[in-house]
Amino acid sequence: MFRLKSANLKIKNMLPNSELAITSADKTFLQLRKDIVEGLIASGSKLSETELSTNYAVSRAVIREAINRLESCHLVERKSNVGARVVSISTEGLMELYQVREALEGMAARLAAIHMNDDEIAGLHKLLATHFETVKDGENYYQEAGDLDFHYRIILGSKNKQLISILMDSIYHLIRMYRVQLGMSGPRVTTAFDEHKQIVQAISNRDAELAEMLMRRHILYSKNSLQLKLSIELESKIKT
């Protein structure tokens, strides 16, 4: 807890360009986001500032800052003088989210086909090959990091900072929350691989329109798959 002044200065000087200048609020934000996405903090539950400040061992000011950022991610909703709640998952919310995602990631794929350099495209091919191995081995690791990484690269490949920040900051973690809490898995995994392959091929060929079209369809399929799952999920909840 106690840190020497001189020691800190040394450390700072030794790591001049490190982006690890993580502040306490940053860490708390990341931890909270993780806990929300993974369902450790239930969707729809209230976030008490005092309670969180004791649980995470930081002051309320830090918690407040973290909650503010979570609100930017659309992961929590705040009301003045009342407090913050984790957003609750619903079929409509998911549908709306995927509708927006379809438009934005379709656009990202189109731009990626134009702006990605050859190295980045090669990286995409390499990623596919790695995924193919895991799929072949029957691992369903694919859905987890693999799919995210694939989409992540294409989004970055668009080279449009606005688009990147909207998708990364406002949409992605929300999508992850739905996926994690619904336990995304099943037959989609293998078929999704083929779709990814087609998209990479289109980008390779610099066929922007096709890339967009394929990406939109890919996301549309995911949407339908999730919708089905969610409707079953909610149905069983009503029964209990």
Place this chain on the structure above:
Amino acid sequence: MFRLKSANLKIKNMLPNSELAITSADKTFLQLRKDIVEGLIASGSKLSETELSTNYAVSRAVIREAINRLESCHLVERKSNVGARVVSISTEGLMELYQVREALEGMAARLAAIHMNDDEIAGLHKLLATHFETVKDGENYYQEAGDLDFHYRIILGSKNKQLISILMDSIYHLIRMYRVQLGMSGPRVTTAFDEHKQIVQAISNRDAELAEMLMRRHILYSKNSLQLKLSIELESKIKT
């Protein structure tokens, strides 16, 4: 400055469902946003917390909260332990912004053609008629509130909460900043009216695809018009 406890309770009870529970941070945020959008605080300039707290007569905590929200709007950028700066306007930034806007508002127009009810569509026609009067009278009031109101209604008409919040929270005020600081006016004003008219017609006819197409083109035209203006603006700045 001083408020009686009982008086406040009375007021609260008298306005049970008022959304005016404006907190000090809210007011400061709104004021700061206004000042940034209108260029009172120059783009690219640093936001000193202590300085702002004296200028706006609130504590630093309030300023910090306001700055956090401004960051969510993409109006300022923060670095840990360094501070916040107003985003600087650039041609690339504008292009990227309008590219995203084209996709999202195009989608909004498509959804609006599907989901707007007849009353809302009637409202759009009425709005057009009002604008026609102002345009005929030679007022260039049109560009200011008029255009914003038009787009605003269509965005809301999409009935997609995610879309609405992204456009309203993350994009709109940034666009306003560009427009205000570039002094949006000129020949676009009258031609834009015709484009609006076409879009409303398409929505009236429930022709979703056409509505999207027209909206995308409308925004593309605006983009080109602004790009021209910005390039001239920056050119003259270099000369001085």
Place this chain on the structure above:
DNA sequence: TCTCCCTATATTGTCGACAATATATGCTTA
């Protein structure tokens, strides 16, 4: 004179306390 290090200053990050507000509880009254 230039470079590097160290110190001084200013700015941001964090904290605990107090104020204002909302919610829960119990009391009065019809």
Place this chain on the structure above:
DNA sequence: TAAGCATATATTGTCGACAATATAGGGAGA
């Protein structure tokens, strides 16, 4: 008994002070 009001409690909002960090400026050494 139920409805409405007043108080009590808990929670959020705001504040000023202190700690940690970055930046600017001056001095020592080559």
